[in-house]
Amino acid sequence: MNFPVTRRHSVERRSAAQAVDATRWPHVATPPHASRARAAVAEAVVRGALARLPLRVHLAGGSQLGLGGPLLNIHDPDAFYRRIGVSGLVGFGESYMAREWDAPDLVAALTVLAGHAADLIPGPLQRLRNVWALRQPASQRNTPAGARDNISRHYDLSNDLFALFLDESLSYSSAIFRGFPATWQRLETAQHNKIDRLLDLTEVGPGTRLLEIGTGWGELAIRAAARGARVTTLTLSAEQRDLARARVEAAGIADRVSIELCDYREATGTFDAVVSVEMIEAVGEEFWPVYFQTLDARLAPGGRVALQAITMPHDRMLATRDTYTWIHKYIFPGGLLPSVEAIDSTVQDHTGLHTVRRDGFGIHYAETLRLWRERFTERADEVDALGFDETFRRMWTFYLAYSEAGFRSGYLDVQQYLFTKGASSAGSTTRDAGRQLGGSGR
Incomplete structure (x- = not known):
C-alpha cells in the first residue's frame, strides 16, 4: 500500500464534520x-x-x-x-x-x-x-530494495513538514536534557547534548575517521566535522541527503563530510569510530546480525561504536515481532524495536564487538516527543498549507502521542550503547542516564 498522502499540493481544509477523503484514506473512510x-x-x-x-x-x-x-x-x-x-x-x-x-x-x-x-x-x-x-507483509521486508522503499515512505514525505516541528538542529531522535522541566527553548541545546555525548563516547576529535549510519538532516556530521573529524555518513532518503548537503555546505565543512545515498550493507572502508542513532529500529530482526556485522567490519581494531536505540521489553518483542501494526501501516513500514536482550545476544553471537556501557534515558524521549507534538499542533495551519489534510494531522498527532505514551508508561526506553573492538573491557556498565543527568522528568 502506498502512503496515502499527496505531497506538497495544497488542499481544501475540511471541518471535523466532513467525511474522510476516501481516495487518500480508503481504509479510514469506511x-x-x-x-x-x-x-x-x-x-x-x-x-x-x-x-x-x-x-x-x-x-x-x-x-x-x-x-x-x-x-x-x-x-x-x-x-x-x-x-x-x-x-x-x-x-x-x-x-x-x-x-x-x-x-x-x-x-x-x-x-x-x-x-x-x-x-x-x-x-x-x-x-x-x-x-x-x-501478519507483516513480505513487501515490507528490509532487503536492500525494501529498505529504500520503507525509508522513503517516511523520511521523504517533506523536509518542510519535519522542519515545522523539529528544532533548528533538525534532530529527529531523543534529546538529553540537563534538567527538567523540558522547554522548547532548551530543545536544541538538549539535542546537542545527545550528539556530543555520542561523539565523546567514540572519542571523535581531530583526524578521526567517522562513519555515521543514518544521516538524518546532518547535525551529527556537522558537529563531528567541527571537531576536526572526517565524516562519511549514509542515508537512504534522498530528501534528507539533499538538505543535509546544503546544511554542510552552509557550515563551510563540505571538504570534511561525505554524504552518500547508500545502504549500510554497501558501506566500504575502515573507520576509527562508527555512530548510528535510532537507525536499528528500521533494520528488521532478520537483518540485525548483518547490521551489527557491518558495524564490526567497518571498524578498525581498537575503534569504538556508539549506538542509540529505542528498546521494548523482550517478552513483548517476542510476542509481537511478526504482528502488523498501525505504526507499520502508516508511519514506519518494516520497523521493529529491539530489546536489550536481543541487542546483547546479536552482538555476542555475530560480532567481535564488546559492550562497554549502556545508558537508558526514556523519560527524556517522552519530553522530546511532547515538545514535538505541541509544536506540531501549534502549526496545524502550516501543515495544511504543505498539502497534508486533517486526517493526516490526526494520524501524525496519534503517532507522536502514542510514542510519548510508550515512554511515559515505561513500555519503551531508549539506550545509548558503547561498543569497542579489540580486547574485552573489564566489564560492562549499565546506567540510567535520566537520573545521571539530573531529574526524573515526572
Whole structure:
C-alpha cells in the first residue's frame, strides 16, 4: 500500500464534520465489514478490557466503562468494535483517524493502555495470536530494495513538514536534557547534548575517521566535522541527503563530510569510530546480525561504536515481532524495536564487538516527543498549507502521542550503547542516564 498522502499540493481544509477523503484514506473512510460473530467477540473483549482499566470510557448512548482516570470518548462504538475486531491495533488507530473516538488528554489515555499492553487481551486469546493477529507483509521486508522503499515512505514525505516541528538542529531522535522541566527553548541545546555525548563516547576529535549510519538532516556530521573529524555518513532518503548537503555546505565543512545515498550493507572502508542513532529500529530482526556485522567490519581494531536505540521489553518483542501494526501501516513500514536482550545476544553471537556501557534515558524521549507534538499542533495551519489534510494531522498527532505514551508508561526506553573492538573491557556498565543527568522528568 502506498502512503496515502499527496505531497506538497495544497488542499481544501475540511471541518471535523466532513467525511474522510476516501481516495487518500480508503481504509479510514469506511469501517471494515465484520461478521456478527466476530463483531460480538470483539465487543466483548474490548469492553472487558476497558472495564478493568483506570480510565473513564464514555460511549455514545450514555453507557460508561472503566475504573476512573483519563477520559476516552467513543463516539461510534459499532465502528470502533468492528475495526478492532477485523484489524486489531491497526483498527484502533484508524478509528481515531476517522474521529470515531477521542480523548481530551490523548497521551494520558494512551499511557494507561501502553502500561497494560501485556494484559489487555485475555490469556487464551493471547495464545491464539497467530490466528487473529495481522501478519507483516513480505513487501515490507528490509532487503536492500525494501529498505529504500520503507525509508522513503517516511523520511521523504517533506523536509518542510519535519522542519515545522523539529528544532533548528533538525534532530529527529531523543534529546538529553540537563534538567527538567523540558522547554522548547532548551530543545536544541538538549539535542546537542545527545550528539556530543555520542561523539565523546567514540572519542571523535581531530583526524578521526567517522562513519555515521543514518544521516538524518546532518547535525551529527556537522558537529563531528567541527571537531576536526572526517565524516562519511549514509542515508537512504534522498530528501534528507539533499538538505543535509546544503546544511554542510552552509557550515563551510563540505571538504570534511561525505554524504552518500547508500545502504549500510554497501558501506566500504575502515573507520576509527562508527555512530548510528535510532537507525536499528528500521533494520528488521532478520537483518540485525548483518547490521551489527557491518558495524564490526567497518571498524578498525581498537575503534569504538556508539549506538542509540529505542528498546521494548523482550517478552513483548517476542510476542509481537511478526504482528502488523498501525505504526507499520502508516508511519514506519518494516520497523521493529529491539530489546536489550536481543541487542546483547546479536552482538555476542555475530560480532567481535564488546559492550562497554549502556545508558537508558526514556523519560527524556517522552519530553522530546511532547515538545514535538505541541509544536506540531501549534502549526496545524502550516501543515495544511504543505498539502497534508486533517486526517493526516490526526494520524501524525496519534503517532507522536502514542510514542510519548510508550515512554511515559515505561513500555519503551531508549539506550545509548558503547561498543569497542579489540580486547574485552573489564566489564560492562549499565546506567540510567535520566537520573545521571539530573531529574526524573515526572
